Amino acid sequence: MSLAPKLGLMNALMLVVGSVVGAGIFTTSGFLAAELPQGAAFVLVWIVGGALTLAGALTYAEMGGMFPRAGGDYQFLKEAYGPWAGFVLGWLAFLVVNPGSIAALAIALAGYAGDVVPLGGAWGKTAFALGTIAVLSAINVRGVKWAGAAQDVMTIASIALIAGLVALGLASGKGDLSHFATSDAPFSFRAFTGPAMIAVIFTYSGWFASAYVASEVKRPERNVPLSMFLGTLVVTVLYVALNVFYLYALPLSAMKGEPNVAARASALLLGPHVSLAVTVTILLAIATCVNGTILTGARVTYAMAEDGVFWPLFKRVHPRFRTPHLGIWAQGALSMLLVLLGTFEQILSYVVFVMLLTSAAAGVALVVLRVRRPGAPRPYRTFGYPVTPFVFVVSYAWIAALVLLDKPAPSALGLVIAASGVPVYLYWSRKKHAKSSKEMLP
Numbered sequence: 001m002s003l004a005p006k007l008g009l010m011n012a013l014m015l016v017v018g019s020v021v022g023a024g025i026f027t028t029s030g031f032l033a034a035e036l037p038q039g040a041a042f043v044l045v046w047i048v049g050g051a052l053t054l055a056g057a058l059t060y061a062e063m064g065g066m067f068p069r070a071g072g073d074y075q076f077l078k079e080a081y082g083p084w085a086g087f088v089l090g091w092l093a094f095l096v097v098n099p100g101s102i103a104a105l106a107i108a109l110a111g112y113a114g115d116v117v118p119l120g121g122a123w124g125k126t127a128f129a130l131g132t133i134a135v136l137s138a139i140n141v142r143g144v145k146w147a148g149a150a151q152d153v154m155t156i157a158s159i160a161l162i163a164g165l166v167a168l169g170l171a172s173g174k175g176d177l178s179h180f181a182t183s184d185a186p187f188s189f190r191a192f193t194g195p196a197m198i199a200v201i202f203t204y205s206g207w208f209a210s211a212y213v214a215s216e217v218k219r220p221e222r223n224v225p226l227s228m229f230l231g232t233l234v235v236t237v238l239y240v241a242l243n244v245f246y247l248y249a250l251p252l253s254a255m256k257g258e259p260n261v262a263a264r265a266s267a268l269l270l271g272p273h274v275s276l277a278v279t280v281t282i283l284l285a286i287a288t289c290v291n292g293t294i295l296t297g298a299r300v301t302y303a304m305a306e307d308g309v310f311w312p313l314f315k316r317v318h319p320r321f322r323t324p325h326l327g328i329w330a331q332g333a334l335s336m337l338l339v340l341l342g343t344f345e346q347i348l349s350y351v352v353f354v355m356l357l358t359s360a361a362a363g364v365a366l367v368v369l370r371v372r373r374p375g376a377p378r379p380y381r382t383f384g385y386p387v388t389p390f391v392f393v394v395s396y397a398w399i400a401a402l403v404l405l406d407k408p409a410p411s412a413l414g415l416v417i418a419a420s421g422v423p424v425y426l427y428w429s430r431k432k433h434a435k436s437s438k439e440m441l442p
Contacts, residue, residue, distance in 0.1 A: 003070060003215045003302070004144070004322040009223040011148040012210040016231025018155035019206035019292035021162075021285050023108050025239055026262040026278075028203050029246050033255035035196040039180040039247055046243050048192060049200035050236030055392040057207050057232040058382050059363050061225030064211040065379035066369070068220030071303030072211035072296070073362040080365030080372075083309060084425050089358050090304045091421030096351050098297030099334035102290055106132045107339060109286040115279055129339050136291050137332035140298070143321040144216045147295045154288040161281040162238055165262075166245045169269035175248035195406075198399050203239070206289070207232050212296035221379035245269075298327035308432040309425060353411035354418045356400035363393035 007015075029042075036042045060073070067075040071090070078086030106129035110119065119125050140147040169175070210227040214220040217227075242262070246255065249265035258264055263278045302324040305315035318325040366382060366389050382388050404411045 002322075003299075003317060003324070005216050005218045005220070006143070006145045006322075007148050007213065007217045007223075009218075009227060011152060012213075012217050012223050012227035013231050013234075014152045014155040015148065015209045015213070015292055015295065016207060016227050017159070017234050018151050018285075018288035019209035019296070020204060020231070020235045020289075021155075021158060021238060022105065022206075022289035023112075023282060023286050024199075024203035025242055026282050026285070027259055028199050029243055029261045030255055030258035031199055032196050033252045033261075034257060035194065035199075037252060039252060041192075042247060042252060043180075043240065043243055045192060045196055045200055046239045047236070049197065049204050050232065050239065052201065052392065052395045053204040053207050054229070054232045054236070055384075055388050056359070056363065056396070057228040058384070059366050059389040059392050060208050060211055061228050061380050062378060062382040062385075063362070063366055063369065064214060064224040064228065065221045066376060068214040068217070068224055069303065070213060070215040070299040070306075072208055072214075072300070073358065074300050074303050076362045076365045077358070078307075080368040081361075083307065083429065084422065085361070086307075087304060087309050087425040087428075088418050088421040090300045090310070091424060092351055092354060092358075092418055093297065093300045094304075094310075094331075095334075096417065097355065098293060098300070098331055099338055100351075101293050102133060102297070102331070102335040103129070103338035105286055105290045105293065106130075106335065109283060109290065112279055112282050112286065116276070116283070126339060130336050132287070132290060133294075133332050133335050133339070136287075136294050137328050139291070140294050140328050141318065141321060141323055141325045144213070144295070144323055147291065151288060151291055151295065154284050154291065158281060158284045158288055159234075159238065161277065161284065162242060165266055165270070165274070165278070165281065166241045169245050169266065170248060172269045174269050176251075177248070179247050179251045193398065194402065198402060201396075201399055204232075204235065206292065207235070209292055209296050212299045215299070225380040294328065294331065298324050298331050301327045301330070309428040349407065349410045350414040350417060352414065353400055353403045353407070354414040356396050356403060360393045360396040360400065363389045363396065 032042060032045065036045060060076070063076045063079075064072075067079060069075050071086075074086045074090045074093075077089055107125070109132055110125040110128040113119065113128055114125055119128050136150075139150055207228060210217065210224050210231070214224050217223050246261050246265045249268045250261070255261055262282070263275055266274045266278045301310060301314040304310035305312055305327075314324065314327045314330070316326050317323065367386065369376070370385075
């Protein structure tokens with residue numbers, strides 16, 4: 001039994017948007033204010049980040065149309081470089097990236113929820129995080145249509161709340177347009193190639209979500225590329241609008257180091273009574289990210305098991321719900337373990353460098369496939385090729401280099417974790433070969 005295509009374009013689009021818009025956009029701007037002393041640069045960096053993300057979405061879109069199967073860039077790397085490359089990416093995703101992301105988001109959700117309802121201290125927040133993972137995993141096991149519907153509702157609610165806050169805030173007349181004026185600090189494009197751009201790119205991460213569930217998307221050759229393109233545009237508009245809202249309310253000097261710029265800006269423009277609405281918006285955004293990560297993450301292990309290079313149990317599909325239920329629960333169990341151990345942030349930092357490199361490698365894969373398979377069906381061809389993938393690959397490689405220089409030890413450990421996947425792949429590939437040889441014997 002295989003996965004069933006039950007998601008339409010709207011579901012895929014909401015999956016992309018919901019997987020991107022998380023806690024980062026409500027907190028990152030306080031860090032950027034210290035890095036970018038110019039009002040114009042503060043807004044422009046989000047436009048540039050959106051443009052680079054769009055270049056990535058357009059690059060992935062062609063391969064998503066070519067290989068509309070579960071697994072996303074696992075499939076792209078496998079097709080371009082060989083099965084080992086896809087496995088290494090999937091190994092990282094299974095062990096660290098997906099459960100680490102889910103755990104980090106669930107704990108962040110519990111932190112914000114504690115501002116709304118009493119959770120009874122640290123253990124109460126831990127229980128809330130564990131419960132969130134369990135409930136959303138159960139919804140995902142229940143069916144991709146259920147998971148997609150939950151994603152749609154939460155994403156649309158998040159967008160509506162963000163749009164409402166921005167519209168009411170800008171219309172309030174209580175802000176100051178002088179905050180956008182040029183400051184005495186000299187404008188420098190070097191700021192766009194340093195820590196500020198790293199923070200922005202990470203806040204945009206998740207734009208490739210629909211490629212991971214391509215097997216469950218109707219007309220995937222059309223809807224997967226379109227959802228990544230449209231989703232990136234929607235997120236870019238939201239992010240730029242939110243930061244215009246922040247800057248209208250607060251000067252950059254007041255934003256520096258502020259952990260919750262959204263709450264402070266909303267209180268100034270709309271009054272302190274809107275703090276609950278801001279917290280609810282953040283809660284919805286984070287919960288949507290958790291759901292999206294659970295939905296997409298289990299499809300990588302499913303694809304690996306289907307290719308015969310991972311435990312066969314992960315390719316089992318629920319007989320009624322048609323979901324990779326064992327993969328979802330295994331991912332949930334690892335996420336819960338990381339919540340209890342509290343080491344997910346450290347573990348995740350080890351693979352940041354490798355994640356950037358694998359994204360860049362996926363961009364290069366498009367060029368490799370153009371050369372090696374020029375006649376392969378391509379329902380969508382990347383707009384602006386080869387400039388578009390070149391911009392994407394160079395920008396991600398540059399940011400990876402910055403991360404390596406800033407955190408050489410964790411980056412090196414990330415490479416070690418990735419390299420550890422090679423012997424595991426060799427084990428599974430030999431096991432697969434032995435099984436095939438047995439089946440061929442008379």
